[in-house]
Amino acid sequence: MITHLSNVSVFGKCLKIGISKQEFVGFATPFQLPDGSPSFVDFQGSTNFRFSKNPDLDESSRMSPPSKRVYFFDPRNDLTEEDVELFLTENGAPKPVRIFFELETETRVNIEFGTIAMALQTIALCNNFPFSMPEIQGQFFVKFWFAE
Numbered sequence: 001m002i003t004h005l006s007n008v009s010v011f012g013k014c015l016k017i018g019i020s021k022q023e024f025v026g027f028a029t030p031f032q033l034p035d036g037s038p039s040f041v042d043f044q045g046s047t048n049f050r051f052s053k054n055p056d057l058d059e060s061s062r063m064s065p066p067s068k069r070v071y072f073f074d075p076r077n078d079l080t081e082e083d084v085e086l087f088l089t090e091n092g093a094p095k096p097v098r099i100f101f102e103l104e105t106e107t108r109v110n111i112e113f114g115t116i117a118m119a120l121q122t123i124a125l126c127n128n129f130p131f132s133m134p135e136i137q138g139q140f141f142v143k144f145w146f147a148e
Contacts, residue, residue: 004065010120068097069112069147070119074140075101084109087131087142093122110147119146 006017030038075084081099088096088111098112113119123144132139 004063008066008120009117010124064146064148066116066120067146067148068114068116068119069110070122070144071108071110071147072142072144073108075107075109076140077107079109084111087129088122088126091126091129093125094118096122 005015008015030040033039079101081101084099085096088094094113096111097114098110100110100112102108102110111119111122113122126142127144129142130139131142
């Protein structure tokens with residue numbers, strides 16, 4: 001991840017990411033931030049922890065370098081390109097160049113941007129956000145990945 005995200009541009013700034021000189025964060029328990037959320041959460045013991053010591057599980061968690069294209073899985077069947085574009089613009093993301101659905105092998109929405117920086121900005125602004133549509137009950141959370 002450090003290799004892929006260090007020195008990329010997002011919001012007009014260059015990200016600098018490096019290995020910490022500390023083995024761990026010095027706080028044993030999280031403290032409360034002004035918005036009421038915890039200062040950190042330890043996901044290391046979670047079944048959803050992306051990187052484990054199990055090589056079989058790690059194979060499915062390979063990392064992709066940033067690209068101009070991002071995607072998310074499992075959109076609603078009645079989702080349209082206009083719905084996706086509205087979701088992005090309402091959350092402050094740049095306007096995509098192209099949106100297309102892959103329905104043959106797996107249900108996946110591909111979103112292409114003009115630059116890698118625009119794709120990074122979209123992930124920063126919209127990843128893990130609820131996608132709600134007034135005409136449909138319920139919502140789902142968008143989880144973006146970079147397309148290779």
